[in-house]
Each structure stands twice: as structure tokens, then as C-alpha cells.
Amino acid sequence: MSNPSPSPSAAPVVAFIGGGNMARSLIGGMIARGAEPSSVRVAEPVDALRESLQADFGVRCFATAEEAVEGASVWLLAVKPQVMRSVCNTLAPVAQATRPVAISVAAGITATQLAGWLGGDVPVVRAMPNTPALLGAGITGLYPNEHVDKDQRKQSGELIEAVGPVVWIDDEAQMDAVTAVSGSGPAYVFLLAEAMQAAGEKQGLPAETARKLATQTLLGASRMLTELGEPAAELRRKVTSPNGTTHAAIETFEKGGLRELVDRAVTAAADRGRELSAANGD
Numbered sequence: 599m600s601n602p603s604p605s606p607s608a609a610p611v612v613a614f615i616g617g618g619n620m621a622r623s624l625i626g627g628m629i630a631r632g633a634e635p636s637s638v639r640v641a642e643p644v645d646a647l648r649e650s651l652q653a654d655f656g657v658r659c660f661a662t663a664e665e666a667v668e669g670a671s672v673w674l675l676a677v678k679p680q681v682m683r684s685v686c687n688t689l690a691p692v693a694q695a696t697r698p699v700a701i702s703v704a705a706g707i708t709a710t711q712l713a714g715w716l717g718g719d720v721p722v723v724r725a726m727p728n729t730p731a732l733l734g735a736g737i738t739g740l741y742p743n744e745h746v747d748k749d750q751r752k753q754s755g756e757l758i759e760a761v762g763p764v765v766w767i768d769d770e771a772q773m774d775a776v777t778a779v780s781g782s783g784p785a786y787v788f789l790l791a792e793a794m795q796a797a798g799e800k801q802g803l804p805a806e807t808a809r810k811l812a813t814q815t816l817l818g819a820s821r822m823l824t825e826l827g828e829p830a831a832e833l834r835r836k837v838t839s840p841n842g843t844t845h846a847a848i849e850t851f852e853k854g855g856l857r858e859l860v861d862r863a864v865t866a867a868a869d870r871g872r873e874l875s876a877a878n879g880d
């Protein structure tokens with residue numbers, strides 16, 4: 599008789615600390631892609647958020663972090679940067695006793711700060727996801743500290759890959775750039791959608807028509823960017839007839855300093871990440 603095939607390793611129990619916008623996107627994306635709801639525990643102080651997470655995804659929700667981390671080998675820290683220190687300090691005794699992998703999605707807060715607040719020498723993975731994770735269309739930058747071993751790195755990567763591709767970052771300082779480009783990036787696209795819709799309405803289109811034209815255009819263009827493998831500049835060239843309508847619009851963007859404005863916006867976001875770290879101390 600042949601040997602039975604080895605049973606697949608059980609998925610780790612993951613405790614989310616914070617059940618707000620980013621946690622919801624990650625949880626929704628993970629559950630939609632087959633994660634077992636019973637393996638996801640969430641700490642969230644707001645009653646309405648706990649109820650909706652439980653109702654929508656079947657995950658177990660708790661009012662306190664201490665309850666949520668019971669039996670969890672992976673902690674996903676998804677509170678605001680300003681409250682991260684006190685949350686970690688509360689959990690430090692459990693972190694020291696159980697040695698989980700702590701994955702933090704907080705902008706700016708460094709792995710050294712996190713490991714120290716959790717009592718020292720804790721495996722920490724900094725992650726910078728974005729909200730399209732909800733649809734499995736996220737992108738996440740990951741940075742491991744020196745206490746993360748090979749298996750923990752693999753486990754963290756696989757967990758987050760459920761909601762979209764991941765990129766490992768070697769130099770932690772670059773996590774602020776990741777935050778500024780892709781963590782905050784969906785908001786830039788939503789702003790563009792708002793502006794295109796408003797401009798369409800000003801040209802006389804009904805609001806719903808303008809919304810549909812703008813949003814489907816963003817979807818189609820994003821698919822071309824990700825699926826065709828052609829550089830953005832080349833795709834743009836193919837839309838731009840000599841002296842045509844697109845040419846008139848692009849010239850207006852260029853003359854108006856769009857590239858410099860985007861550069862300044864991304865720089866401001868990265869600078870803010872560094873400020874968030876500095877403002878929260880060692």
C-alpha cells in the first residue's frame with residue numbers, strides 16, 4: 599500500500615488588530631479567495647464595524663486585541679500609526695510569550711519601532727497594501743526585519759498574495775516610497791475619476807453618463823497597462839492623433855505641470871510617512 603500523501607499544512611490563525619478600511623479590504627479579499635473564516639480573528643472597538651465584518655465575512659470579532667490574538671500565530675496590525683505604540687505595548691507580554699509574526703500595515707512606523715514596542719526581538723514584516731485588495735487586485739510592498747526566518751517570510755508573502763501580487767523591498771527606507779506610490783495611489787486615481795466626471799458634466803453630459811464614461815475608461819486603460827505589456831507612453835501615443843483632440847488635452851496637462859504636480863504629491867506622501875515615524879518616537 600502506498601504512503602498516504604502528506605496533509606497540507608493548516609493555514610495559520612491570523613489576528614487582525616483594527617477592523618477599519620484597510621483590514622476590511624484585506625479580510626474581504628482573503629475570504630473571497632478561499633481563506634477559512636474561522637482562521638481569521640479581528641479586534642475592533644467599534645460595535646458596528648465588528649458586526650458588519652462578522653456578518654459579511656463570517657470572521658470572529660472581539661472588542662479587545664488581547665482576545666483576538668488568542669491562538670493566532672500571525673498578527674496583522676491594522677490600526678492608525680498614531681495608536682500603534684499603545685496597541686503594541688498592550689500586546690507585548692503576549693508577543694514575548696508566544697512569538698507570533700507581526701505584520702504591520704501602518705504607514706511610516708518602522709520595523710525597529712514595532713519590534714521594540716512589542717518587547718524586543720519580535721519577527722516583524724512591514725506591509726504596505728492598498729484597498730483594491732478587496733477585489734484581489736491589490737499590490738503590497740513587504741519588508742521583513744532580521745528576526746523573520748525563511749518560513750515566516752514565505753508564510754507572510756503567501757498570506758498577502760491572496761489579495762494581489764507582492765514586492766519584497768530590501769531597503770526599509772523605500773517603504774515610504776511604496777506608501778506614496780501604491781498605498782495612497784488608489785486615492786489619486788479616484789481623484790482623477792472625480793475630476794473627469796465633473797469635467798464631463800460641465801460639457802453637458804448627464805451625471806450618470808459622465809460617471810460611466812470616466813470609470814469604464816479608467817478600467818479599460820488600467821487593463822491595457824497591466825495586460826498588454828506596453829509602456830504607458832506607447833499606449834498614450836496610440837491614442838494621440840497628430841493635432842487631434844487628445845493632443846490638445848495632453849498639451850494642456852503638460853503645460854499645466856501635471857508631471858511636476860504628481861512628483862510633488864508623491865514626495866509629500868513619502869515625507870508624511872517619515873514624519874509619522876518620527877512623531878511616534880522609539
Ligand SMILES: NC(=O)C1=CN([C@@H]2O[C@H](COP(=O)(O)OP(=O)(O)OC[C@H]3O[C@@H](n4cnc5c(N)ncnc54)[C@H](OP(=O)(O)O)[C@@H]3O)[C@@H](O)[C@H]2O)C=CC1
Nearest residue numbers: 616617618619620641642676677678679703704705727781
Ligand atoms: N486605508 C488605506 O487605504 C490604507 C491604510 N493603511 C494603513 O492601515 C492602517 C489602518 O488604516 P485604515 O484602515 O484606513 O484606518 P481605520 O481608522 O479605518 O481603521 C483602524 C481601526 O482600528 C480601530 N482601533 C483603534 N484602536 C484599536 C485597538 N486598540 N484595537 C483594535 N482596533 C483599534 C479604529 O477604531 P476607532 O476608529 O474607534 O479608533 C478603527 O476602526 C493605518 O496604519 C494605515 O496607515 C495602509 C495602506 C492603505
Ligand SMILES: O=C(O)[C@@H]1CCC=N1
Nearest residue numbers: 704705777781782783
Ligand atoms: O493615508 C494614509 O495614511 C494611509 C496609508 C496609505 C493609504 N492610506
